[in-house]
Amino acid sequence: MGVPILLSSKTQENFVTVWSRHTAAEWRFDMETKKNNGISEYGELVRQKRRASELTEENLAERIEMSDRQIRNIEKGITIPKLDTVIKIGTALDMNLGELNALG
Numbered sequence: 001m002g003v004p005i006l007l008s009s010k011t012q013e014n015f016v017t018v019w020s021r022h023t024a025a026e027w028r029f030d031m032e033t034k035k036n037n038g039i040s041e042y043g044e045l046v047r048q049k050r051r052a053s054e055l056t057e058e059n060l061a062e063r064i065e066m067s068d069r070q071i072r073n074i075e076k077g078i079t080i081p082k083l084d085t086v087i088k089i090g091t092a093l094d095m096n097l098g099e100l101n102a103l104g
Contacts, residue, residue, distance in 0.1 A: 040077025049093040064088040
């Protein structure tokens, strides 16, 4: 695969601070609820940010060491990403923590 993203300690600290109120189980529950309601806000946000960054699904996948199929499934709302995946994607796409926080 491509070169993995190395998170700076400051970036990791920022994500941990914002998401410390969420356990992995809470994140998955929130996302499962939205998926069951036909809402894929997170997937749509990822798609918008990826396109704005002029990245293909393959480019993003390489950056975070995932398959392009996994990225596609997240964007379509088929797959509910784990919290660590959300952090990797957020870092790769330079997402604003407020954007992610607004989803939860």
